[in-house]
Amino acid sequence: MSTTADAIRSADAHSAHTYHPLPVVIATADGAWMTDVEGRRYLDMLAGYSALNFGHGNRRLIDAARAQLERVTLTSRAFHHDRFADFCAELAALCGKEMVLPMNTGAEAVETAVKTARKWGYEVKGVPDGHAKIVVAADNFHGRTTTIVSFSTDHEARDHFGPYTPGFEIVPYGDLTALASAVTENTVAVLLEPIQGEAGVLVPPAGYLRGVRELTRERNVLFIADEIQSGLGRTGKTFACEHEGVVPDVYLLGKALGGGVVPVSAVVADRDVLGIFRPGEHGSTFGGNPLACAVALEVIAMLRTGEYQQRATELGEHLHRELNLMVGGGAVTAVRGRGLWAGVDIDPSRGTGREISEKLMELGVLVKDTHGSTIRIAPPLVISKEDLDWGLDQLRSVLGA
Known part of the structure; x- marks a missing residue:
């Protein structure tokens, strides 16, 4: 040793x-x-x-993984498998939504949400192609891909990785006035962490999330809540947004969804948002694989107990x-x-x-x-x-x- x-x-x-x-x-x-x-x-x-x-x-999660390991671990999305439908249905129900787009890592979920919001903006809202804007908060942490660091204010994560992806506007976290000023007719989404983890566990001012929800609804803009760290029990609620009685248009989930056993992430929304995708427009070889679904199903069952x-x-x-x-x-x-x-x-x-x-x-x-x-x-x-x-x-x- x-x-x-x-x-x-x-x-x-x-x-x-x-x-x-x-x-x-x-x-x-x-x-x-x-x-x-x-x-x-x-x-x-x-x-x-x-x-x-x-x-x-965790014994429940290890047993679920071990049982699935003996059966089948990967089929790719080229075929159906017998855990996929249950996983999507149960996770959608936990979130009070209709559809699930499974991925692997949190950053993949965020990237998927960016694509989702842009496509929704062009095909549903009517934003001119190539002009979609997404408003984000300063001091955010959504991942480290080239697109995500393009709207980061963390110099360690961002510097010397350009050229950067356009289409994002950064406003101060917790500032509803700044957010309202940043939203235009070409804005397709507001992407926020209900609590900013990497920034030092920053809780926004009381009423902020409710204000974001009202503003986005009034302006026909998607509210995307990155609950990858804050969700699935961490804050005392299934989702941190619940502390203000807020339901976003899109949940981004990851981390605890895989129970610390396998990487599992997901974008969860209603059909009028995720229904915009057609075969070939997005995907993942490992996203929604049988092993991931088996573990995540057990996570969902554990959360349902409260x-x-x-x-x-x-x-x-x-x-x-x-x-x-x-x-x-x-x-x-x-x-x-x-x-x-x-x-x-x-x-x-x-x-x-x-x-x-x-x-x-x-x-x-x-x-x-x-x-x-x-x-x-x-x-x-x-x-x-x-x-x-x-x-x-x-x-x-x-x-x-």
Whole structure:
């Protein structure tokens, strides 16, 4: 078995340096805990950026995957398979929509939504071909493809990857006035995260999502909600939009939809939106494959119980109560988020987000930094209150709070 140092050295030598991971090498995991190659255990307080909402090695999901592995894993969309119809019907029902377009990764779902909105704009709204505009928010994170980084304000993700795809207008997040000014007769969609995760778990002002919904409906514009991180239980609701009683025209889902077992994403909307596609205009060899559908069907069944949403609500209230007690003591300057999801701004005098994350790692807790002195906390929804409290104790220890 390789040591941590050996494994990191080999990775650095043979993989492109597109990530700067913490210096830990995970070998096994169960529930909310991970174990490294040297046998040390860590509490996972990141949950794969919400891909692991149901924990590592969730028995229901592993059993569903194992059963499907014994049957058939891939047919391509050239043929039907016996899990596809159920997956589409169940996911559509969970979202209160009529149709599903399955893909694999979150970025693929966003790219698919861009194509969907443009085609809808030309064929339904009547926008002149080639003139469609999509309004997005500053500080967004929707992925890293060339089209997606074209409307990013993150210089690390965007710089030196041009020429950039036209057709997007960026407005400040949470600013309804700016959004209204940006929407024109050629606008086909507004694409937003109900809560901006990568930006530091930014929750928009109360009423913002309702305002977006009203504006887009009045102007005949699609409201596309990127719920890839915020959806499927993370915030205490099935979808973060539910906190304002909002139903968008299009849901973008991913991460937790695959249960941390396989990559699964989807665009979900009504027939008047997704019905614009005809054979050959879009697709994916692996999108909606039997293995993905089997796992996602189990995820949907688990969400239907409401158990995970309730856990995220109750434990989330506890998490935010404890984190807010740390504000004002000279260590934590602000806390944001909903449910089991928090962005914690650390006073820069105590260290960068990276430095705080490394200190927590030394104490057996894994989180991830973003944007300077901010750390994100997003444990699996299956975490126990005792383990959550232990993790918070380690944060207090690191901060001296």
